[in-house]
Amino acid sequence: MKKSEMIAGNVAGFVDDRLGAAKWLKKNLNKVFPDHWSFMLGEITMYSFVILLLSGTFLTFWFDPSQRDVIYNGSYAPLDHVQMSAAYASTLHISFDIRGGLLMRQIHHWAALIFMSAMIAHLMRIFFTGAFRKPREFNWLIGVGLVTLGIVEGFLGYSLPDDLLSGTGIRIAEAILQAIPLVGSYLAFFAFGGAFPGHTFIPRIYTVHVLLLPGAFLALITIHLMLVWYQKHTQYPGPGRTEKNVVGYPLLPVYMAKAGGFFFIVFGVIAFLGAVASINPIWLYGPYTPAQISAGSQPDFYMGWLDGLVRMSPPLETHAFGHTISWNILIPGLIVPGILFTGMALYPFIESWMTGDKREHHLLDRPRNAPNRTALGAMSLAFILVVLLNGGNDLIATHFHLSINSIMWFTRIGVIVIPPIVFVVTKRLCLSLQRADRDLVLHGRETGRLVMTPEGEFIEVHEELSPEKKWTLSSHEQQAALTVPAEDASGVRNPQGFRGKIRARFAVAHAEQIPAATESEAKELGHGHH
Amino acid sequence: MSIEKFSDPGLPEHQHRQTDVSEKHADRAERQIAILFVLSAVGTIGTIASYIFIKPNSFVFVPVIGDTNAQQLFLGLGLAVSLLFIGLAAIHWAKQLMPDHEVVAERHEFRSEDKDRKEFVAAAKEGAAAAGLGRRSLIKRSMGLALGLIGLTPLVMLRDLGSLPKKQLNKTNWQAGTRLVLDPSNRPVKVSDLEVGSVAQILPELPEGQERTLESIATDAVLLIRIRPEEFNLDAERLSWTHEGIIAFSKICSHMGCAVALYEQQTKHLLCPCHQSTFDVTRAAKVIFGPAARPLPQLPIGVDADGYLVAKSPFNEPIGPSFWERNSK
Numbered sequence: 001m002k003k004s005e006m007i008a009g010n011v012a013g014f015v016d017d018r019l020g021a022a023k024w025l026k027k028n029l030n031k032v033f034p035d036h037w038s039f040m041l042g043e044i045t046m047y048s049f050v051i052l053l054l055s056g057t058f059l060t061f062w063f064d065p066s067q068r069d070v071i072y073n074g075s076y077a078p079l080d081h082v083q084m085s086a087a088y089a090s091t092l093h094i095s096f097d098i099r100g101g102l103l104m105r106q107i108h109h110w111a112a113l114i115f116m117s118a119m120i121a122h123l124m125r126i127f128f129t130g131a132f133r134k135p136r137e138f139n140w141l142i143g144v145g146l147v148t149l150g151i152v153e154g155f156l157g158y159s160l161p162d163d164l165l166s167g168t169g170i171r172i173a174e175a176i177l178q179a180i181p182l183v184g185s186y187l188a189f190f191a192f193g194g195a196f197p198g199h200t201f202i203p204r205i206y207t208v209h210v211l212l213l214p215g216a217f218l219a220l221i222t223i224h225l226m227l228v229w230y231q232k233h234t235q236y237p238g239p240g241r242t243e244k245n246v247v248g249y250p251l252l253p254v255y256m257a258k259a260g261g262f263f264f265i266v267f268g269v270i271a272f273l274g275a276v277a278s279i280n281p282i283w284l285y286g287p288y289t290p291a292q293i294s295a296g297s298q299p300d301f302y303m304g305w306l307d308g309l310v311r312m313s314p315p316l317e318t319h320a321f322g323h324t325i326s327w328n329i330l331i332p333g334l335i336v337p338g339i340l341f342t343g344m345a346l347y348p349f350i351e352s353w354m355t356g357d358k359r360e361h362h363l364l365d366r367p368r369n370a371p372n373r374t375a376l377g378a379m380s381l382a383f384i385l386v387v388l389l390n391g392g393n394d395l396i397a398t399h400f401h402l403s404i405n406s407i408m409w410f411t412r413i414g415v416i417v418i419p420p421i422v423f424v425v426t427k428r429l430c431l432s433l434q435r436a437d438r439d440l441v442l443h444g445r446e447t448g449r450l451v452m453t454p455e456g457e458f459i460e461v462h463e464e465l466s467p468e469k470k471w472t473l474s475s476h477e478q479q480a481a482l483t484v485p486a487e488d489a490s491g492v493r494n495p496q497g498f499r500g501k502i503r504a505r506f507a508v509a510h511a512e513q514i515p516a517a518t519e520s521e522a523k524e525l526g527h528g529h530h
Numbered sequence: 531m532s533i534e535k536f537s538d539p540g541l542p543e544h545q546h547r548q549t550d551v552s553e554k555h556a557d558r559a560e561r562q563i564a565i566l567f568v569l570s571a572v573g574t575i576g577t578i579a580s581y582i583f584i585k586p587n588s589f590v591f592v593p594v595i596g597d598t599n600a601q602q603l604f605l606g607l608g609l610a611v612s613l614l615f616i617g618l619a620a621i622h623w624a625k626q627l628m629p630d631h632e633v634v635a636e637r638h639e640f641r642s643e644d645k646d647r648k649e650f651v652a653a654a655k656e657g658a659a660a661a662g663l664g665r666r667s668l669i670k671r672s673m674g675l676a677l678g679l680i681g682l683t684p685l686v687m688l689r690d691l692g693s694l695p696k697k698q699l700n701k702t703n704w705q706a707g708t709r710l711v712l713d714p715s716n717r718p719v720k721v722s723d724l725e726v727g728s729v730a731q732i733l734p735e736l737p738e739g740q741e742r743t744l745e746s747i748a749t750d751a752v753l754l755i756r757i758r759p760e761e762f763n764l765d766a767e768r769l770s771w772t773h774e775g776i777i778a779f780s781k782i783c784s785h786m787g788c789a790v791a792l793y794e795q796q797t798k799h800l801l802c803p804c805h806q807s808t809f810d811v812t813r814a815a816k817v818i819f820g821p822a823a824r825p826l827p828q829l830p831i832g833v834d835a836d837g838y839l840v841a842k843s844p845f846n847e848p849i850g851p852s853f854w855e856r857n858s859k
Binding site for chain 1: 534536601606617620625628633634636640689692699731733747751785787791805807820854856857858
């Protein structure tokens with residue numbers, strides 16, 4: 001111990017002699033981080049990003065991002081002497097002739113799926129707990145940007161091998177470009193260096209995939225983390241936790257060891273998946289050619305919802321004045337995703353407009369205590385799940401022997417009907433949970449023990465909650481609805497006009513709550529038995 | 531009566547772990563951590579051994595997974611073990627032996643003090659005023675012009691990314707008299723080659739010495755289907771584009787350009803596997819389901835003097851997905 005302390009001391013001294021950073025470092029080595037399992041979702045995202053960088057770099061040593069024609073003569077016999085692009089041939093080479101190459105490809109692909117899943121789960125955690133509120137709106141915007149880039153990066157990544165499946169995906173991307181009014185055909189021809197498929201697309205997206213977007217990720221993730229650091233992490237409500245403090249463990253050594261250890265665990269799990277779970281076996285699909293396709297063509301899950309939207313779109317095109325506008329591509333491919341992502345990015349500002357709340361928030365909401373927000377999130381999630389379901393309609397049809405037409409009609413109607421139902425149900429559910437919390441605090445926990453009173457009456461014994469538990473279940477703030485003036489000083493009615501009316505309506509919906517239990521009520525009821 | 535909320539009982543009292551109070555438990559935790567680290571080392575040795583000693587082309591059967599490449603499998607398992615146990619060791623260490631006292635740190639509002647904010651706003655205003663943009667409108671306008679124009683440079687510089695589309699999206703290599711050949715054998719087709727109910731993947735015959743490119747396949751691919759002539763439900767013109775029950779459609783989906791490859795013989799429906807647009811072969815590939823808005827373009831076919839199937843004329847409309855300049859009737 002003595003010796004290691006001495007070394008640590010010497011290192012600290014060496015650093016401070018050169019940087020004069022003792023004051024800053026002293027403060028930050030003891031930086032406090034609150035602990036909760038849901039805070040690991042962002043960690044998993046970041047660690048999978050590191051794993052993507054490592055495994056991706058390995059793959060670049062052999063991958064040849066070129067669409068030049070080659071004749072394959074590697075060790076995968078079924079494709080021997082087949083003409084294909086160098087990109088596809090080199091992916092086969094990595095899979096069959098480089099020791100650990102297939103493993104690295106599978107690790108890379110699994111890491112990408114876990115990166116996206118963890119990022120989406122992290123985003124949901126932030127949303128449902130209200131962590132995006134002031135002062136953290138910047139980080140919310142960066143997060144929305146990262147999700148968007150993640151979808152693009154993933155799509156470009158699985159497009160690189162130039163196999164039949166991914167080539168079909170590129171073809172669809174080309175059709176989306178081509179559908180953009182006015183400039184579509186030009187954009188498509190510029191992106192593909194001429195007519196589809198051309199010989200330039202794979203090399204171009206390779207640069208974007210391995211340089212441009214990872215650079216953007218690195219920059220955005222750095223800012224994201226620096227802001228978390230600077231603004232300090234949010235924390236869940238509980239005894240001793242307030243808006244003015246942060247309760248947790250110091251960075252050195254506990255958090256460092258836990259977070260560092262967790263990186264290895266994430267890497268270990270992904271390596272295990274890469275070892276045992278085959279993913280994207282491109283040799284089975286064959287090289288890309290525009291005239292062929294395999295049944296059950298599916299994108300990765302983070303693109304699946306887009307594919308589902310495109311599939312359910314009604315066959316709408318406008319033909320006028322010698323021009324064609326493909327609403328069946330523009331609406332599902334660009335307009336709806338645009339609205340979704342814009343709405344998501346602006347949500348913190350919309351909520352603060354609805355509630356009129358401009359204060360800082362560092363204590364997280366339990367989702368039930370923000371029923372309107374939780375219901376809105378569940379509604380959006382339901383929308384995405386319904387369209388995602390439709391993205392897999394062909395596989396669902398074959399696996400469960402259902403008619404693909406009826407699945408399509410179910411989701412076409414469901415995408416309009418189900419989200420509002422989910423909104424209402426979720427909101428009611430949240431309010432019921434609030435009611436249950438209130439009952440727990442006021443009447444205690446049901447013990448299941450029945451006792452007969454001397455009068456012969458049977459009652460169930462309720463056990464009073466601990467003061468900590470009572471506090472946790474009742475301490476949340478319940479803001480009254482923002483009042484929008486119906487008349488201003490000079491007697492003008494609805495001074496804020498239509499916007500004011502909408503705002504008032506939203507404010508009321510947002511403020512709907514079951515009153516939290518108070519000590520006064522508890523005293524009035526007496527304790528425990530009644 | 532004022533409403534009284536519950537009061538914050540404060541942080542719960544710290545609970546000591548067994549490793550905090552008993553040296554014996556602490557020593558045992560240390561041994562456990564050491565074992566975990568050693569297991570990781572064993573994993574690494576396994577990884578290296580797999581790399582060197584397992585033959586790259588040997589396969590093992592694993593239940594559930596099936597036959598799998600032994601080297602990739604054991605490399606991966608070794609890697610997983612070596613990584614997982616480092617992680618487990620570090621976390622066990624942190625949880626058992628490192629201090630577990632919760633620490634409370636203060637937060638401060640981010641908003642600066644009013645005095646600082648006033649000075650900051652004043653400085654910003656002063657800076658803007660000092661630049662004199664408000665007063666010197668000539669500078670403002672000319673700067674707007676310069677900055678606006680410079681945005682064009684990257685756009686112009688990217689011009690050579692690709693050729694202009696011109697009329698290319700309207701064209702295919704099908705001409706009047708082009709023979710239909712089978713893909714991939716490039717053999718010309720006679721009526722007798724196709725039985726009723728069969729489908730063939732067709733491309734246009736290329737002039738001697740010309741190589742087929744993927745770009746040409748992307749526009750030229752055609753699906754040839756033979757049904758009984760009386761099953762057609764076509765107008766006179768479209769019927770004249772068929773030959774003895776044989777009808778030809780562009781294989782490139784009119785929705786997003788996927789290959790419309792699934793033919794259902796019973797119903798005579800063509801289905802695109804990408805988005806499930808369904809086309810009725812008997813009614814000139816009319817869309818009967820899915821997102822496609824237009825039928826698949828039909829290629830007029832007949833036979834030449836030698837009895838081989840040929841195109842009677844090119845497609846009379848652009849094939850594939852829509853685009854702005856497409857003149858759809």
